[in-house]
Structures are given as C-alpha cells and as structure tokens.
Amino acid sequence: MTVKLKCLSHTPLRGLNDPGAAVVAEVDAALAKARAEVEAFDPELIVIFAPDHYNGLFYDLMPPFVIATAAESVGDYLTQPGPLSVAKDLALELTRHVLDSDVDIALSHRLQVDHGCTQTLEELTGSIDRYPVIPIIINSVAPPFAPYRRVRKLGEAVGRFIAKLDKRVLILGTGGLSHEPPVPLLADAPEAISEFLIAGRNPTPEARAARQARTIAAGKIYGTAESLQTPLNADWDLAFIDLLVQGRLDEIDEFKIEEISKAAGRSAHEVRTWVAAFAALAATGAYSARQDYYRAINEWIAGYGVVSAEQN
Ligand SMILES: O=C(O)/C=C/c1cccc(O)c1O
Numbered sequence: 360m361t362v363k364l365k366c367l368s369h370t371p372l373r374g375l376n377d378p379g380a381a382v383v384a385e386v387d388a389a390l391a392k393a394r395a396e397v398e399a400f401d402p403e404l405i406v407i408f409a410p411d412h413y414n415g416l417f418y419d420l421m422p423p424f425v426i427a428t429a430a431e432s433v434g435d436y437l438t439q440p441g442p443l444s445v446a447k448d449l450a451l452e453l454t455r456h457v458l459d460s461d462v463d464i465a466l467s468h469r470l471q472v473d474h475g476c477t478q479t480l481e482e483l484t485g486s487i488d489r490y491p492v493i494p495i496i497i498n499s500v501a502p503p504f505a506p507y508r509r510v511r512k513l514g515e516a517v518g519r520f521i522a523k524l525d526k527r528v529l530i531l532g533t534g535g536l537s538h539e540p541p542v543p544l545l546a547d548a549p550e551a552i553s554e555f556l557i558a559g560r561n562p563t564p565e566a567r568a569a570r571q572a573r574t575i576a577a578g579k580i581y582g583t584a585e586s587l588q589t590p591l592n593a594d595w596d597l598a599f600i601d602l603l604v605q606g607r608l609d610e611i612d613e614f615k616i617e618e619i620s621k622a623a624g625r626s627a628h629e630v631r632t633w634v635a636a637f638a639a640l641a642a643t644g645a646y647s648a649r650q651d652y653y654r655a656i657n658e659w660i661a662g663y664g665v666v667s668a669e670q671n
C-alpha cells in the first residue's frame with residue numbers, strides 16, 4: 360500500500376463569482392500542481408471524504424456518516440453530472456470493516472452527491488469518473504453533528520482498512536475552511552424551507568437556478584458590512600492547517616461545534632472531512648504534510664486552502 364493525501368476547499372462560486380484574475384491564476388496554479396501530482400501517483404483507488412449540501416441527504420433521514428457503493432453527481436452549479444466510478448465491492452467491504460470497528464455508518468446503494476464531492480474529483484483528476492472511488496459523506500452542514508472525536512475514529516477505521524490493501528490509494532478531504540454561505544437552518548425555518556430541508560431531493564431546474572442566484576448574491580457582499588453571514592477567519596484556518604501539518608490530531612477531540620461555528624462560520628464544519636482524511640492517513644503510519652496554498656477569498660465564500668501529505 361502507498362498512500363497520499365490531498366485536502367482542499369471547494370466552492371461552487373468558482374467561475375460564477377470570481378475574484379481578480381491574479382487570485383484566480385494563483386489558485387489555478389496550485390490546482391494544476393496538485394493535479395500533476397495525482398497524475399504521477401496514478402491512484403488505483405480514491406477514498407474521498409466529502410460533505411453534502413442538501414442535495415443527496417435530507418432530514419427525512421440524516422445520517423452522520425455514509426459510504427456509497429454507487430453515486431451519481433447531481434451536477435449542481437458548474438459541476439459535471441452523472442455517475443462516479445464507485446468501487447462497489449470494496450465500498451461494501453469497507454462498510455463492514457468500519458462497523459466492525461465500532462463506528463456506526465450508513466450505507467447507500469444509490470447516493471446523489473453534489474459539488475462538495477465532485478468539484479474536488481474534477482479538479483484533481485479531470486473528471487468525476489477517472490479512477491475507482493469510494494465516497495464517504497460526513498454530515499458537516501445539517502446539525503446536529505456527531506462530535507469531532509467520532510470523525511477521527513471514523514477516519515482511523517478507514518485508514519486501517521486502506522493499510523490492508525495492496526494498492527496506491529489517494530485520500531481526499533474536501534470543504535472548509537472558514538466560511539458561511541447562505542445555507543438555511545431547520546430550526547425556526549418557515550414551512551417551505553423546512554419542507555425543502557426534510558425532503559427536497561431532485562429540485563426543479565427553476566429551484567436550482569434560484570439557489571445558485573442566492574449563493575452568487577451572497578458572494579457579492581460576503582465579508583462586507585452588508586453581509587449577515589459569519590466572515591472568513593484566516594487565523595482560525597491557518598491554526599487548523601498547522602495542527603494537521605504538525606500531526607497534533609489528538610487535539611481535535613476537544614473541538615467544540617458551537618465555538619467553531621461562531622469563530623469560523625457554520626460551514627467551517629466541512630473541515631470534518633479533512634479531520635477524517637488525516638486520521639485515515641495517520642492510521643497507515645507516520646506522515647509528512649505541507650500547506651500548498653492558502654488565501655481567504657470572499658468572492659468564493661471560502662477560506663481557500665490546499666494541503667498535501669504522504670507517508671514517511
Ligand atoms: O449548497 C450551496 O448551494 C452552496 C454551497 C457553498 C457556497 C459557498 C462555498 C461553499 O464551500 C459551498 O459549499
């Protein structure tokens with residue numbers, strides 16, 4: 360087994376509400392470098408930890424963690440629609456292994472996934488179906504959340520499974536860092552919104568377009584006095600990246616959900632995918648990690664970071 364890791368932010372506003380050309384070029388360069396490294400590694404399996412944003416998972420049955428044996432991209436924002444190349448049998452084996460490790464996880468034989476999963480696959484591999492993949496969705500957007508220590512345990516269980524495979528495995532985490540897009544909350548939501556959050560699967564093209572327009576409008580004022588959303592927090596982001604790079608994963612067990620929401624925005628919890636990814640890598644042996652890129656980008660509603668790691 361050889362393992363590499365990449366964790367990066369995603370943003371559906373890429374191409375829809377871009378910052379200045381110099382920043383776009385910087386991010387393009389960071390992504391091109393990451394893509395070249397993935398190409399050279401030529402993974403035989405990708406394990407991707409990703410969030411969902413009320414596209415595949417709703418409060419009619421909201422699981423803390425899900426493994427998919429089959430997954431279809433809904434093609435939200437500018438992402439590619441269609442099926443992912445899910446490694447079905449391995450995904451099922453992994454599910455058994457995680458359950459045997461005392462971590463409860465749901466299983467889906469037909470999961471819809473969104474930009475939270477597919478944008479990173481596209482950016483790092485050129486498409487959503489280039490390599491066999493196991494999608495693992497970690498609820499990071501729809502409270503209440505499982506504690507961070509459970510996310511670390513999930514990652515460790517997945518890592519012990521990967522360690523037994525005779526394969527080149529790329530572990531991905533996607534989302535974060537600090538940010539708060541206008542994703543509604545179920546608590547105190549008006550009837551129409553709560554109906555969407557509970558059972559809003561397969562929205563009409565008009566509903567999807569309206570959602571996209573709302574996100575673009577939020578991006579246009581994000582970080583200004585006009586915006587009601589919690590702003591980006593570069594200090595929080597860089598401290599979190601340092602913690603991962605320095606291998607201080609045990610500190611994550613003390614992370615407090617409400618404190619993170621206040622300091623870094625409600626969607627900062629997408630870093631749960633990074634936590635699981637690093638815990639998985641750490642379970643395969645000692646690692647070295649580096650920060651490849653960071654910038655707080657208001658137009659994209661993203662504390663935007665790229666971090667890489669590999670076994671020593
Ligand atoms: O779910 C949506 O419609 C928007 C999600 C979003 C917006 C901005 C930054 C992100 O990382 C997002 O996931």
Ligand SMILES: [Fe+2]
Binds near residue numbers: 369412534535626629
């Ligand atoms: Fe997201």
